[in-house]
Amino acid sequence: QVQLQESGPGLVKPSETLSLTCAVSGASIRSYTWSWIRQPAGKGLEWIGRVYTSGSTNYNPSLKTRVTLSTDPSKNQLSLKLTSVTAADTAVYYCARDREARDAFEIWGQGTMVSVSS
Amino acid sequence: DIQMTQSPSSVSASVGDRVTITCRASQGLSTWLAWYQQKPGKAPNLLIYGASNLQSGAPSRFSGSGSGTDFSLTITNLQPEDFATYYCQQANNFPFTFGGGTKVEI
Numbered sequence: 001q002v003q004l005q006e007s008g009p010g011l012v013k014p015s016e017t018l019s020l021t022c023a024v025s026g027a028s029i030r031s032y033t034w035s036w037i038r039q040p041a042g043k044g045l046e047w048i049g050r051v052y053t054s055g056s057t058n059y060n061p062s063l064k065t066r067v068t069l070s071t072d073p074s075k076n077q078l079s080l081k082l083t084s085v086t087a088a089d090t091a092v093y094y095c096a097r098d099r100e101a102r103d104a105f106e107i108w109g110q111g112t113m114v115s116v117s118s
Numbered sequence: 119d120i121q122m123t124q125s126p127s128s129v130s131a132s133v134g135d136r137v138t139i140t141c142r143a144s145q146g147l148s149t150w151l152a153w154y155q156q157k158p159g160k161a162p163n164l165l166i167y168g169a170s171n172l173q174s175g176a177p178s179r180f181s182g183s184g185s186g187t188d189f190s191l192t193i194t195n196l197q198p199e200d201f202a203t204y205y206c207q208q209a210n211n212f213p214f215t216f217g218g219g220t221k222v223e224i
Contacts, residue, residue, distance in 0.1 A: 035214075044205065044216055044217070044218050044219050045162065045205060046216070047207075047213055047214040047215065047216070058212050058213075060212075060213040061119075061213060062213070094161055094162075096161075099164075101168075102209065103150055103152065103167050103168060103209045104152035104167040104168075104173075104207065104209060105152075105154075105162075105164060105207075106164050106167075106173065108161035110160075110161055111161050
């Protein structure tokens with residue numbers, strides 16, 4: 001059974017860097033494509049970006065200058081870094097496994113809430 | 119970016135009802151369209167991919183149709199556990215984008 005578990009600080013100060021990890025069990029991160037998605041409270045979903053098995057990435061242009069996605073195969077985990085955060089970055093952050101056809105997100109983590117506040 | 123417009127934003131229904139949610143894209147998607155169900159405090163759950171393909175484990179009362187710019191998700195014989203918010207998502211172009219959601223409530 002594939003499971004994804006996001007973790008990171010629940011509170012980040014404005015202008016600082018948000019760092020999250022996603023621990024994957026039941027599947028090798030080397031074998032799939034992975035995405036990050038976020039959701040502000042009471043609002044819709046925003047795709048942040050995708051990381052491929054090669055380590056290459058695609059980012060949402062709205063975040064491209066601030067976001068970095070990467071993988072650590074030795075730990076079988078993903079990571080997200082978002083720099084210069086503001087209150088607008090307050091959201092639940094999800095990691096998800098893409099379908100092999102890369103046409104949908106088939107397995108999601110439970111999400112981790114991140115608040116940006118001084 | 120491709121804009122995804124869902125309607126209605128909310129719908130009131132009863133157990134046993136048939137409910138249809140529509141999603142319109144600002145550009146053609148072929149069939150690169152997925153549907154998700156989300157319950158409060160939970161992550162979204164994939165129901166339909168490729169516009170009309172039922173994800174493994176999703177109940178057969180869920181069905182999807184459409185291609186190009188117009189898509190729909192239909193729930194037949196609505197069950198109590200189906201009261202949730204539903205989102206469409208396009209995977210045709212980067213950045214992937216979601217509809218605004220449709221809340222199915224009693």
